Amino acid sequence: MPEAFVPLTDFVNESKSIPRDHPLDKPVAKWVEEEVLDGEVVEAGVVILRTRGCYWSIKEGCSMCGYFNDTVPGGVSDDMLREQWRKVRPILKGKKYAKIYTSGSFIDPTEVPFDFADEVMSDMSDMGIEKVLIESLPEFVNPKNFAYTNSPKLEIAIGLESSSPVVLDKSVNKRLRWPHFVKVCKLARDNGAEVKAYILLKPPYLSEKEGIEDAVQSAIDAAPHVDKISINPVNVQKNTVVEKLWFRNEWTAPWLWSVVEVLQKCEDLPVRVYSDPTGGGTRRGAHNCHDCNKKVLEALKNHRLGLGDLKGLHCNCKSRWNVLVNQSKLRRNGSEPHGYRSGFTGGRHF
Amino acid sequence: MEPIGHEGLGRLLKLEDNLQTPHVVFSHSDLEESKDLESGGTITIGKKFSLPPSPLGLDSEKSPYLQLSENIAVIDNAYSIKPKKLVEIAKEFRLEAGYSRLLYAPAVEPSQMPILAYLGVDVFDDLNVELRSSTGWVLESGEWIKQNKQIEDLFSHNRAELNRWILRIRNAISNGKLRELVELTSLHNPRVSQILHHSTSLLIAKGARVHSIIRSNDLSLNHPAILDFQDRLSNYEPPARDMVLLILPCSARKPYFKSSSHKRFFNALREVDNYLALHVVSVTSPLGLVPRELEFCYPAAHYDIAVTGQWSASEIEMLRSQLAKLNLKQNYTKAIVHAGSSSEIMTKLIKELGIDVVDTRVEKPSSYEGLEILQNIARMSLSDVPLLNTRDRAKGEAVGLAKFQYGDNSNFLVKSEISGRMPYKLRCGDLAAMSPVVGGFGLTLKGGIEYSSQGGPTIIAETFKLIGDLFAVGVKSYEGSWNIGDQVVIKQNDTVTGVGIAKMMPEEMIAMKRGIAVEVRHHA
Numbered sequence: 001m002p003e004a005f006v007p008l009t010d011f012v013n014e015s016k017s018i019p020r021d022h023p024l025d026k027p028v029a030k031w032v033e034e035e036v037l038d039g040e041v042v043e044a045g046v047v048i049l050r051t052r053g054c055y056w057s058i059k060e061g062c063s064m065c066g067y068f069n070d071t072v073p074g075g076v077s078d079d080m081l082r083e084q085w086r087k088v089r090p091i092l093k094g095k096k097y098a099k100i101y102t103s104g105s106f107i108d109p110t111e112v113p114f115d116f117a118d119e120v121m122s123d124m125s126d127m128g129i130e131k132v133l134i135e136s137l138p139e140f141v142n143p144k145n146f147a148y149t150n151s152p153k154l155e156i157a158i159g160l161e162s163s164s165p166v167v168l169d170k171s172v173n174k175r176l177r178w179p180h181f182v183k184v185c186k187l188a189r190d191n192g193a194e195v196k197a198y199i200l201l202k203p204p205y206l207s208e209k210e211g212i213e214d215a216v217q218s219a220i221d222a223a224p225h226v227d228k229i230s231i232n233p234v235n236v237q238k239n240t241v242v243e244k245l246w247f248r249n250e251w252t253a254p255w256l257w258s259v260v261e262v263l264q265k266c267e268d269l270p271v272r273v274y275s276d277p278t279g280g281g282t283r284r285g286a287h288n289c290h291d292c293n294k295k296v297l298e299a300l301k302n303h304r305l306g307l308g309d310l311k312g313l314h315c316n317c318k319s320r321w322n323v324l325v326n327q328s329k330l331r332r333n334g335s336e337p338h339g340y341r342s343g344f345t346g347g348r349h350f
Numbered sequence: 351m352e353p354i355g356h357e358g359l360g361r362l363l364k365l366e367d368n369l370q371t372p373h374v375v376f377s378h379s380d381l382e383e384s385k386d387l388e389s390g391g392t393i394t395i396g397k398k399f400s401l402p403p404s405p406l407g408l409d410s411e412k413s414p415y416l417q418l419s420e421n422i423a424v425i426d427n428a429y430s431i432k433p434k435k436l437v438e439i440a441k442e443f444r445l446e447a448g449y450s451r452l453l454y455a456p457a458v459e460p461s462q463m464p465i466l467a468y469l470g471v472d473v474f475d476d477l478n479v480e481l482r483s484s485t486g487w488v489l490e491s492g493e494w495i496k497q498n499k500q501i502e503d504l505f506s507h508n509r510a511e512l513n514r515w516i517l518r519i520r521n522a523i524s525n526g527k528l529r530e531l532v533e534l535t536s537l538h539n540p541r542v543s544q545i546l547h548h549s550t551s552l553l554i555a556k557g558a559r560v561h562s563i564i565r566s567n568d569l570s571l572n573h574p575a576i577l578d579f580q581d582r583l584s585n586y587e588p589p590a591r592d593m594v595l596l597i598l599p600c601s602a603r604k605p606y607f608k609s610s611s612h613k614r615f616f617n618a619l620r621e622v623d624n625y626l627a628l629h630v631v632s633v634t635s636p637l638g639l640v641p642r643e644l645e646f647c648y649p650a651a652h653y654d655i656a657v658t659g660q661w662s663a664s665e666i667e668m669l670r671s672q673l674a675k676l677n678l679k680q681n682y683t684k685a686i687v688h689a690g691s692s693s694e695i696m697t698k699l700i701k702e703l704g705i706d707v708v709d710t711r712v713e714k715p716s717s718y719e720g721l722e723i724l725q726n727i728a729r730m731s732l733s734d735v736p737l738l739n740t741r742d743r744a745k746g747e748a749v750g751l752a753k754f755q756y757g758d759n760s761n762f763l764v765k766s767e768i769s770g771r772m773p774y775k776l777r778c779g780d781l782a783a784m785s786p787v788v789g790g791f792g793l794t795l796k797g798g799i800e801y802s803s804q805g806g807p808t809i810i811a812e813t814f815k816l817i818g819d820l821f822a823v824g825v826k827s828y829e830g831s832w833n834i835g836d837q838v839v840i841k842q843n844d845t846v847t848g849v850g851i852a853k854m855m856p857e858e859m860i861a862m863k864r865g866i867a868v869e870v871r872h873h874a
Contacts, residue, residue, distance in 0.1 A: 063407075166387045170407035205406045210387065249430040250410060323484040327477050329383040330391070331457045332404040332426050337478055343485035344494070 016061070016068060016239075022050060025083040028070045028103065030091045034305055036272075037097050037131060041305050044097035045129075047088040051076055051111050054104030056137060056174070062161070063173045063204050066237025067103035081116050089123070098124055098152070099133040106134035107145040107156070114145070121151035133157060133196070138176060141184040143191045154193040157230075158184070161200045162214055163221035171203040173241070178221075185225040194227040201233040201262055201275075201286070202254035204242045207328035208321075208336075211254055215262045223269045231266075231275040233259050233286035246284075251334035255341070256280065256288045256296040257321040260310050263303065274304040289317035289342045317341055351450070352864030353822075353854055356558035356834045357528040358549075358574075359440065359470035362520055363452075364864075367396040371452065371472040372463070372523075374516045376509060377480060393422060395452065395473065415439045416446045416453075422473075423447035428455035428466055429478075433544035440469040441552055449861035460492045460515050464532045465542045467519050469549060474516065476509055483508045491515065492535060526562025533569050547572065554578045556855075559835025561789065564653035571636045571664060575649045580638055580668070584675040586754050588641065588682070589746025590738050593629040594731050595678065595685040597696050599715055600634035604652065605645035605786075607773060611716040615688075618721040622728045627738040629682070633692050635665050638672035643747040643772060644754055648789040648835075659691040670699050678703045686731055688724050690715045744771045748778060748791075755790045762800040763791065788851070788871075793837055795872045798849035802839040807832040807852070809859065809868060811842050816873050822854060822862035831856055838868055848873035 022028075028048035035044035053071025054061075061068065076084075092098050100120070104111045124132055133155045146154060160181055161172050168174050185195045199218045202211030219229050233254045236246045245251040259275050266273040277300065279285025281293035288296060292315035302308030320343065324336055339345070354370075355362035363371040375381055375393055382398075384391035390401035402417035402424055410427045417424045423446065431439065447453055454473040455466055463474050479489060483505040487494040492515050501507050522528040536543035553574035564573060596619075601609030607616070619625045630642040640650045661669070678685065684706040687696045690713060697709040708727055712720035745768045752763035766779040777783040778791060781800055785792030793801055802808045807830035811820055820840055832838055832852050840848035850870035859867045 164387070166406070170387075173407070205404070206387075248410065248427070248432075250427050320481075320484055323480060327377055327480055330377050330381045330475070331477055332424070335427075335430065335457070337459070337481060340481055340485070344482070344487060 016058070016073075020069065020072065022070070022072055024050065024072060024076050024080040025087075026050070027084045027088050030088050032091060032095075035097050035099075036305055039306070041307070042096050044099055045088075045092040045095040046099040046101070047091065048101045048103065049081065049084055049088075049112075051081070051102040051104060053102070053111070054137070055108060055111065057104070060173060061240075062159075063171065063241035064200065064234045064237065066240045066243070069238050070103045075111075078113055078116055081112070082119075085116075085120055085123075089127075092124065092129065093127060096128070096130045097133075098129045098131070101135055105136040105140045107136045107142075108140045109145060118148050121148040125150045125152050131155060135159070138181050138184045141188050143187065146191070146193065155196055155227075156188050156193050157196040157198060158226075159198045160218065160222055161198065162203065163218040164214055167203055167206070167214055171205045172200065181222075182225050189227075195225070196228050196230060197222045197226040198230050198232050201231050201259060202334060203234055204245050204251050205333060207331055207334050208254060208258055209325045209328045211334070212258050212261055212265075212325070216265045219262070219266045219269060219273055223271050223273075226271060228272040228274075229266070229269075231259060231262050231273060233275065233277045233280075235277070235279040235286065236284035245334075249335055249338070252336055253279075253284060254286045255321050255324075256286050256293065256300070257318055258325070259286055259300065260296065260313060263300075264310060275300055276304055287341065288315060288321070291315055291342075292317060317343070351452075351862065353858065353862060354865060355524045356853075357523045357526055357560050357562075358468040358553050358557045359443070360467045360523055360528055361470070361472065362523040363472065365396055369396050370520055372467045372474065372516055372519050373452075373472065374474045374476060374512055375454075376476050381475065390417075390419060393454065393473070401454075411435055413439075413442060414446050415442060418447065418451065421451055423451040423453050425453060425455050425471065428471065429458045429462060433541060434548045436545055437469070437548040437552055440549065441556075443470045444855070444857065449855070449858040460489060460512060461535050461539055462542060463492070463515065464519055464522070464528065464535050465545050465549075467523070468528055468532050469545075469552075476512055479508050479512050480505055489515070491518075526560040529573065530565065533567075536569075550574055550577060554581075556833065558855075559648065559833055561648050561652055561835065564649050566636050566653050566655040568636075568662060568664070570653075570655075571668060573636065573649075576636050576653075579647070579649060580672060580675075582754055582757075583639065583672060585757065586641065586644075586675070587746075587750055588629050588676075589643070589743050589750055590627070591681070592683050592736055593627050593681070593738070594728075594735055595676075595682040595700075596628045596630050596728070597685065597687045597689050597692075597700075598630055598632050599689045599692060600632045600640070602654075605650065605773070606632050606640070607642065607645060614716045614721060615724070618725050619728055622725060622732060624732045624735060624737055625728070626740060626743045627732055627735045628686075628728060631676070633669070633689050633696055635661070636668070638668050639676065641750070643751045644790075646773065646784065646786055646789050647751075647754065651786070651789065661692065661695055666695060666699075669695070670702070673699050673703060678705050683735055684708070684731055686710065686724075686727055688712060688715050688720070688727075740771060744768060744776060747772050748776055751776075751790055752778065752782075756801075756806075759801065759804045759806050762804050763797075788837065792871060793839075793849045795846065795849060795874060798839040798872070799846045801837075801849075802841065802846055805830060807836065807838045807856075809838055809840050809852075811840050811847075813843055816840065816842065816847050816870065819866050819870050820848065820850070820868040822859050822865045822867040825859040825867050828856050828859065840868060840870070840873075846874070 028050050030047045052075035057068040129152045131153045135157045188195050201215045236243050277286040280297045352364040380394040382392040390403040392398050399421040400419050402419040452472040455471045457477040489508040489511040522531040536546045550572045603609035606612045632640045685700050686708050687693050688710040700707040710723050748768040749764050752760040763778045766781050770776045781797035782791035782793050810827045812824045838852045848870045850868040853866045
């Protein structure tokens with residue numbers, strides 16, 4: 001008999017050895033989007049800096065995360081980081097809200113040197129930015145890592161993904177422990193920062209129903225410890241375990257109806273729960289049938305900005321979603337037949 | 351459970367409560383969700399069995415491939431695993447699952463059920479049928495159609511149709527026609543045809559040899575029994591040296607020598623001096639070449655093809671490689687081709703191999719004129735060929751057949767006292783005699799003793815008086831290996847007490863508590 005079962009994460013490290021050729025003096029991306037600040041819709045400047053990237057992705061990595069594709073394995077020098085910063089400043093000017101992402105943890109001093117981070121924070125404070133969002137793994141949420149001399153109000157986003165140890169271990173492959181997460185949330189809040197939690201919807205291997213149940217339960221568990229919760233429907237990023245499963249048709253991206261369902265079940269939670277699906281409406285992101293993708297995404301956006309609710313959405317594909325959800329646990333994985341969302345009407349629609 | 355039929359790697363099992371496999375479970379009544387991610391839910395097949403948990407985080411392309419619970423083995427993703435990989439996995443099905451677990455493939459499309467059953471899957475479900483039903487599609491003989499007329503409760507309608515589809519698969523196994531059903535579903539289904547294409551060598555190596563009629567077509571060039579026959583021809587030797595090869599057309603009636611055309615050929619030829627030095631080989635598709643002494647062997651006497659008179663490129667290629675296996679230059683002095691519409695191509699192919707060949711150029715080989723020409727050409731060709739007597743010829747035929755049938759274990763027959771003559775009276779002393787049922791030499795009890803001592807497949811049975819067939823419950827252990835349909839020897843207390851035809855795979859005999867293990871032909 002063959003030995004142990006082989007986890008699929010084993011293959012991912014292979015794709016990480018593919019050399020990546022990125023310009024070091026340019027950020028990965030920058031754009032402006034609408035956000036809510038103190039109950040008011042404002043413009044937010046969003047920036048993704050190119051860095052060495054997440055330490056965990058170098059070691060093993062999470063099954064759905066393809067952000068390592070944007071990183072530079074050898075690291076980026078301070079000079080280059082400053083050059084990148086010079087290029088993104090214009091987009092942040094005049095904004096009240098800024099989101100500074102790296103493809104890793106902003107407060108990991110080995111990824112973003114503390115001195116550079118301190119300069120950037122002072123600069124934003126001088127520009128009149130009121131609140132800045134950064135992301136980090138829980139292990140770096142230590143007050144000394146964000147004890148900036150002068151900074152806007154800090155909001156630290158932590159990828160909780162799920163409160164279920166089985167999902168974290170087997171499906172996401174993330175070494176996060178629930179008690180530790182609770183501890184760092186308190187630590188951050190005691191030190192003047194807000195905490196935002198990311199929760200995955202339908203991580204790989206899970207069926208639609210398991211995905212919904214897991215996201216709702218995770219949100220309920222996390223709500224007392226955080227200030228807001230973002231539901232992130234898993235999307236298919238390059239060179240990930242998720243992409244492999246998706247290519248093999250063993251898992252498909254969640255339905256937008258599932259996103260709506262999770263948000264509705266979380267309505268009564270004491271914190272704001274919303275979703276901005278990455279790649280929404282495409283085959284690689286959360287989607288429904290091609291008739292209602294736009295409509296539902298628009299409703300989700302209004303819900304996120306507090307301009308509307310999710311009631312009254314309807315489409316023919318919703319009954320299909322219902323049938324699938326009800327049987328999805330029996331399918332033993334996250335798959336469904338090609339073309340189901342559009343009722344097998346043919347063509348290259350999805 | 352009790353095996354009552356096999357084809358390929360598929361099995362028709364009788365279960366409790368009058369259920370049979372391949373079986374379909376209905377999700378609303380027979381399947382129960384798992385409580386959490388680490389448990390597996392249940393499946394009801396007569397009784398309720400627990401399912402193994404789903405394979406969280408695992409790579410479906412790395413072994414072990416099956417998830418196991420006590421009674422059920424699950425092949426997850428059977429609907430999507432790449433065809434070549436799926437066949438590779440099918441090779442391991444019984445090694446991982448054993449014979450006493452039912453193999454369940456969840457969420458499979460009806461069109462893929464026949465090929466999966468052919469590769470050994472026992473249980474299917476209606477999950478994809480439910481999804482299709484919810485979008486208004488109607489199931490019809492394994493395919494999906496849209497119809498304008500509204501059907502009330504489409505899901506129930508489609509479930510009933512799925513039941514009929516599964517029944518058809520079961521029926522196909524019991525009639526030995528599963529291959530036909532699989533070929534049918536593969537016609538316009540690239541996934542099924544790819545799986546079928548890749549599974550040929552697995553089916554030859556491990557598939558049950560059921561002697562059912564092969565109603566053939568172009569696709570059947572890859573039928574496992576046919577490829578196996580063609581392959582064995584490379585170990586074949588003609589009855590004697592320096593014979594004249596005579597290529598004749600095949601006939602609708604099998605074995606060929608019983609057909610009216612071949613009787614006419616024979617009557618015309620036996621008037622020629624030294625006619626025993628003519629070696630008759632029939633040309634046919636999809637088998638290629640069938641020497642006279644192998645006409646009893648499966649599948650030479652068990653196929654039927656739509657005769658078109660046209661040879662396709664792939665068939666010509668097949669004929670070329672079969673001719674090469676006969677080793678013409680070494681085995682024959684010359685060749686005569688008298689094969690009607692196939693004459694031209696056969697003459698060309700034989701010429702390529704560098705021996706003298708005469709084409710009778712007769713359009714109707716068994717017509718009076720045709721036979722006269724054949725007679726004359728045979729007379730001329732045989733005039734300078736060494737004389738071959740009946741005895742030597744029969745011996746040569748027996749040796750050729752024994753080697754073809756028993757391969758490396760054939761020595762005991764080759765060395766035996768061979769007597770009689772083709773076709774029916776040929777025998778190897780008291781060890782084996784011609785048997786149309788076996789399709790060649792059928793072993794006698796004494797032959798069984800010799801065969802077993804030469805390493806032939808042997809079943810060790812419990813101690814009891816063997817009357818009639820041997821059932822699985824009486825099987826203790828086994829030596830050697832065999833496929834279903836092969837001859838096996840039965841030993842009890844170290845003495846051979848029976849010979850017969852295997853009806854189960856080796857491990858299956860051990861695992862099963864019910865069902866016929868060996869159809870006994872002779873016992874002590």
